[in-house]
Amino acid sequence: MSDKYKDILSNLSNEVDQETLLLYLQGKLSEDKKHEVEKILLQNEFEDEAVEGLQEFKDKEQLQYMTEMLNRDLKKKTEKKKKRKEKLQIKDQSLLYLSIFILLLLIVISYMIIHKMLNSN
Amino acid sequence: MKADKYHDITDQELLEKFYRDHNNEWLGILLQRYTLLLLGVSMKYLKNEEEAKDSVQQIFLKVIQELHKYKVEYFKSWLYMVAKNHCLMKLRDRHGKITAEISDRLAAKPEEETDFQKLVQNDHRLDLMESALKDLNPEQQQCVTLFYLEKKSYQEISDSTGFSLLQVKSYIQNGKRNLKILIEQKQQEELNRK
Numbered sequence: 001m002s003d004k005y006k007d008i009l010s011n012l013s014n015e016v017d018q019e020t021l022l023l024y025l026q027g028k029l030s031e032d033k034k035h036e037v038e039k040i041l042l043q044n045e046f047e048d049e050a051v052e053g054l055q056e057f058k059d060k061e062q063l064q065y066m067t068e069m070l071n072r073d074l075k076k077k078t079e080k081k082k083k084r085k086e087k088l089q090i091k092d093q094s095l096l097y098l099s100i101f102i103l104l105l106l107i108v109i110s111y112m113i114i115h116k117m118l119n120s121n
Numbered sequence: 122m123k124a125d126k127y128h129d130i131t132d133q134e135l136l137e138k139f140y141r142d143h144n145n146e147w148l149g150i151l152l153q154r155y156t157l158l159l160l161g162v163s164m165k166y167l168k169n170e171e172e173a174k175d176s177v178q179q180i181f182l183k184v185i186q187e188l189h190k191y192k193v194e195y196f197k198s199w200l201y202m203v204a205k206n207h208c209l210m211k212l213r214d215r216h217g218k219i220t221a222e223i224s225d226r227l228a229a230k231p232e233e234e235t236d237f238q239k240l241v242q243n244d245h246r247l248d249l250m251e252s253a254l255k256d257l258n259p260e261q262q263q264c265v266t267l268f269y270l271e272k273k274s275y276q277e278i279s280d281s282t283g284f285s286l287l288q289v290k291s292y293i294q295n296g297k298r299n300l301k302i303l304i305e306q307k308q309q310e311e312l313n314r315k
Contacts, residue, residue, distance in 0.1 A: 046162070046200075053173070070181075
């Protein structure tokens with residue numbers, strides 16, 4: 001008999017993924033799904049406050065685009081350092097090869113000059 | 122939105138990977154999971170779409186900097202606090218008001234089992250819940266019943282009762298809180314009788 005009350009008491013921490021949340025905000029979920037999302041929101045302060053804020057955006061269809069733009073920017077920020085590092089490493093290595101080549105060239109030229117001078121003597 | 126190819130990796134695992142090699146890409150993957158939530162929380166406090174977007178970017182930067190400095194145990198709770206504090210600071214700058222800042226580092230452990238659940242673990246306590254529900258005020262009783270027992274959405278409850286969506290949510294939240302108090306009181310009364 002009391003089983004039906006268990007839902008009120010349940011505070012097990014479920015989460016809503018971003019896609020479902022977007023569909024909820026855009027009013028594209030069935031009433032059953034809406035209820036499920038709302039039940040989870042009541043248990044998660046972070047998600048609940050976020051939904052309150054997201055509902056204030058004028059164009060809910062733009063939310064996905066905004067999120068993608070922010071994610072793209074985030075990706076740039078978190079990848080930048082690594083790429084620059086890799087670039088520097090490649091640059092460093094090519095500089096090393098060039099130095100070795102010049103050094104070898106100098107040795108060969110010096111050898112040829114010395115050899116020529118010795119021969120002329 | 123693109124599917125997260127790291128879907129199977131938990132937040133905790135991503136954090137551990139970051140702490141191992143300090144590669145910010147792990148943080149990028151982790152933070153992407155919360156972009157929409159951060160946007161929502163920022164909008165809730167700042168009430169301006171452009172400011173909310175800027176705020177999300179600033180929170181990202183703050184998180185990346187802070188995670189290099191110290192270890193965070195419960196990422197989601199910590200991130201929520203960082204986001205809230207950031208918005209409160211922005212509001213303070215905007216209005217020149219002093220706003221209490223919650224300590225970033227003292228992010229609470231997520232509640233897996235609350236005191237409330239412990240309070241009502243057995244059938245007898247669920248029976249108490251049944252009678253406590255009748256003691257709620259009519260609006261709360263109606264909304265809690267429709268939401269939890271009849272599994273209606275906020276919209277459906279709003280349509281059938283005439284309450285606004287905000288009122289529905291508030292009656293459910295307050296109703297739930299009051300139920301907890303009523304159950305505690307009833308338990309106390311039973312103990313006193315024994």
